Amino acid sequence: MAQIELSAIRKSFDGTDVLKGIDFRIEDGEFISLVGPSGCGKSTLLRVIAGLEPQNSGEVRIDGRPVDGIRPSARNLAMVFQSYALYPHLNTFDNIAVPLRMRRLSAIERLPLLGAVLPGRRAKERHIRNDVEAIAEQLDIAPLLRRKPGQLSGGQRQRVAVGRAMVREPRAFLFDEPLSNLDAKLRVHMRAELAELHRRLKATFVYVTHDQAEAMTMSSRIAVMMDGELIQAGTPAEIYNDPEDIRVAEFIGSPKINILPGRIRKDGGVDVLGTALKLSCRAAAGDCRVGVRPERIDLGAGPFSGTVVHLENLGAEAFVHLAIEGSGLRLIARLADVRHLPGMASSVTFGFAPDAVRIFDPAGKRIELKVEQPERVREPAHV
Amino acid sequence: MSNAHPIPFRAILRHVLLIAGAAIMLAPFIWMISTASKPQTEIFSSELHLIPHQFALAENLREAFAKANLLRFLLNGVIVTVSIFLLQVMVALPAAYALAKLRFLGRETMFALVLFGILIPPQATAVPVFLLLHKAGLLDSYAALVLPFTISVFGIFLMRQFFKTVPDDLVDAARMDGISEFGIVWRVMLPAAIPAVTAFGIFSVVAHWNDYFWPLIVLNSEHLRTPPLAVAHFRNNEAGTSYGPLMAAAMVIIAPLVIAFLFAQRRFIEGITLTGIK
The missing domain is CATH 2.40.50.140 (Nucleic acid-binding proteins)
Incomplete structure (x- = not known):
């Protein structure tokens, strides 16, 4: 559970400004959608929050503490990627267990053969197994634990990716267009599921999408980004009825x-x-x-x-x-x-x-x- | 082209050419097997026949194993090629990962140097490497056979091209999960790159199993000899070249590669097409 504050975040790639000074505050437990057309910098902003992309200037604070220069995993945020990014050689169980193993086992305990015989490894593995199985139960993927990602459908992979994010009990969830690879019907279904998940976990969700319908239906607040700037943030109704900028008015609402x-x-x-x-x-x-x-x-x-x-x-x-x-x-x-x-x-x-x-x-x-x-x-x- | 002839002329021509090519490729092997099966008298007879009148394969093999410690040479070949391959992978994978997935100053220059390195034939650097090994006192040892090949620029290039196709999201997901950069190389990239590693392994093993040039110049001791040197040992004997045992030894030496090829045939062709596309 976390509050995330961004102040004057700037980022440029090869001389092109992608983020032009973003100031934003995400409250604890909020479901924030970052929307905007492709190339507006929303994914870059999410990666800056995650720590995958260092900003050129500005500061990210999580729960009031600056996290700049802290490794992504140490920020204790979880991310769900557009391509799900499951490890193709690991089955569902091992995919979900990776963050737990990385955190709970020492480097020696993670060694392929030697690790298995170390004392204490057994008990830790048992805890990991319980945690993974509990998550799988919650997400209805318990029967899929032995399958590899290649044998799963898009919706199932999506759930495994969410499970891998949930299992570590992160301070906040970051979603990078997680539904855009699904077909239209499944997308509507997953929309409801994610919104429900948010209500259940009461965690901070930061959700990047270019699909305004996703933003409107799930979020407690929407932040509209254009050309590297955050133009307007507000509840879905505010954004829809009171756009402060013609680009926001044109982007939100279908038909235009x-x-x-x-x-x-x-x-x-x-x-x-x-x-x-x-x-x-x-x-x-x-x-x-x-x-x-x-x-x-x-x-x-x-x-x-x-x-x-x-x-x-x-x-x-x-x-x-x-x-x-x-x-x-x-x-x-x-x-x-x-x-x-x-x-x-x-x-x-x-x-x-x-x-x-x-x-x-x-x-x-x-x-x-x-x-x-x-x-x-x-x-x-x-x- | 008429419908009455279902096999078009071009297809026949194509197959004739392919068969001719295959015959040329196979001829030395067939000759080797033929010679290995003949007794000394038949080898030197003036008439040309592939199938020996009197089979002498067993005698030739026995003589080959008696004259030289072939098993030892085969073991040397395994030790050297496997060590070279493992070390090449240990160097090439992290290097390829850095060149494919990390952003740092001079990355493109480094990659250009790797490409440039592919252009340098090993013979060109043989003398300086030889002198280096001499100064280090490593001549005539396994180290002399293995060390010069541990950094394979071709391997770095091949793996880098493959890693480019691994989605960045996967690397980022691993970072979010708390896997270190080296951990990503071994736990995420290596499993994803198994086909490419296999292909590279085949190239590497074939090249170093068959290498004659380098072992010839760095080795003196007989017990370190690699298989190709062992075959050469049958020549230049003061008694004259005994072709029967020589060919039998050659058969023994290429057998592991042929067997491995038959097992890994599909992968081998995949490997070649992989390098062809990338």
């Missing part, structure tokens, strides 16, 4: 948030596609970008109109792709009721409530808005 060109007038009002919204802001007049989530687009009424160019009916919901009239812009609306879909190529009117609008300045930063006449309050959206 609709971005329309807008203009801030001199009096602080906001125009989008030539129509004034019932909103005002304090920002200087000029161009802005207006974001509206697909589920906040109301079809059938409103000041705008568009032509249906594509329909995606998923059964429980549908996505309507619209080409906005008078501009080349496209927009996606989510329909919860699939029984009343507009026809292809038909013309529909649409609009959105003022509180559904998030506007961003040309640099991508969020601009605070004041809704002039709140029409109705809607429930917070979910993914």
Whole structure:
């Protein structure tokens, strides 16, 4: 159980800055997801925490104590890798036992032949066996203990990797995209299993993923990283509803948030596609970008109109792709009721409530808005 | 190509060429077996026949074992090749691991030097190495036969190429589990690299079992002789070369390699293709 603090972490490879000064604090027992597009530095940050990659500057503290220069194993963190990284020549039991053997047996006791006859080795091995079997029981892999990783399915390997991490009772678990090698169905299942594991162990989880669905469904907090910077951290709902940066808004949410060109007038009002919204802001007049989530687009009424160019009916919901009239812009609306879909190529009117609008300045930063006449309050959206 | 002829001309040509090649490769061996089976009179007769009129293999073998301590020479061969191989592995694996998986200043330069080392033929360094062994007082000993070959640049190169294909995650997982860097080499990389080590082992054993040049120049004592030297012993006898026992001895000496090859045939071919791809 640990609290992890990062301050001003910088890392560069061959002159390219991968991490540009990360300050972050992970609370004890939290499930933190580090999300971002590939190459944003999230895996590097995880490796810095693990001690596998030394940072160029900055400090990592675990439970208030600096751990820089301390070997990965001495930090007592466990890591689950994308490729699971099981030892291919060892069976499941031995794979899970490795961290225990490394910690509990002396170098001489680990020797292949001599070690087995040393006094005390027996008792230690028995403890290790009990611990491994207890973990295997918890993870439902007890029947697989004699098998080699090559004889296991992806999901089973995943569990063995988690078991190897759990058995040492680490201060925190680090996950590096652990589900990305699984098929879609298994991934959804493992998502629930990992979240449950977190609730049971009450340990600190740091979870790196590029899959926003994983981050949204499992974590207590999400930290969004882009280009080596940590842009925003918050609960999944905060990140989804109150993105502070247009890149966060665009990265989180599927389908992507609709971005329309807008203009801030001199009096602080906001125009989008030539129509004034019932909103005002304090920002200087000029161009802005207006974001509206697909589920906040109301079809059938409103000041705008568009032509249906594509329909995606998923059964429980549908996505309507619209080409906005008078501009080349496209927009996606989510329909919860699939029984009343507009026809292809038909013309529909649409609009959105003022509180559904998030506007961003040309640099991508969020601009605070004041809704002039709140029409109705809607429930917070979910993914 | 017509459908009436299921065997195309090109396939026939290919097989004819392959058979011809195989015949050329096998000819010396067949000649060796043939000569080893003939009595002295038939060997020197002017008519050419492969199958002896009178089989004398047993006599030739008996004479070969009587004239020279062949078993001792075979044992010497085993001691030398096994020691060379074990020491080569002990040097090559950590070096290859460092070159493949660790980041340090000058790594690329080091690897370039390894590649450069492959280009140097052993004969080129024979004289300085000989002088070194002389100064160290190690000439005419097992050490003289083993030490010069303990660092195999080819082995380092081969293992480094193989280690490159081992995922970094595996190394990182081992570090997280508390295995030391040397521990990673022996507990993680070696088991993963067994096919490559086997391939390298075959190359190394074959090369040093058959080596004639180096044992010839560093050895004097008869009891240290390696198998190829033992065969040569049958020549230059004041009584003239006795070809029958010589060929019989040659048969005995290549037998371990042939038997080992038959057992490890698949691995051997894997080993060659491995070096071919990488």
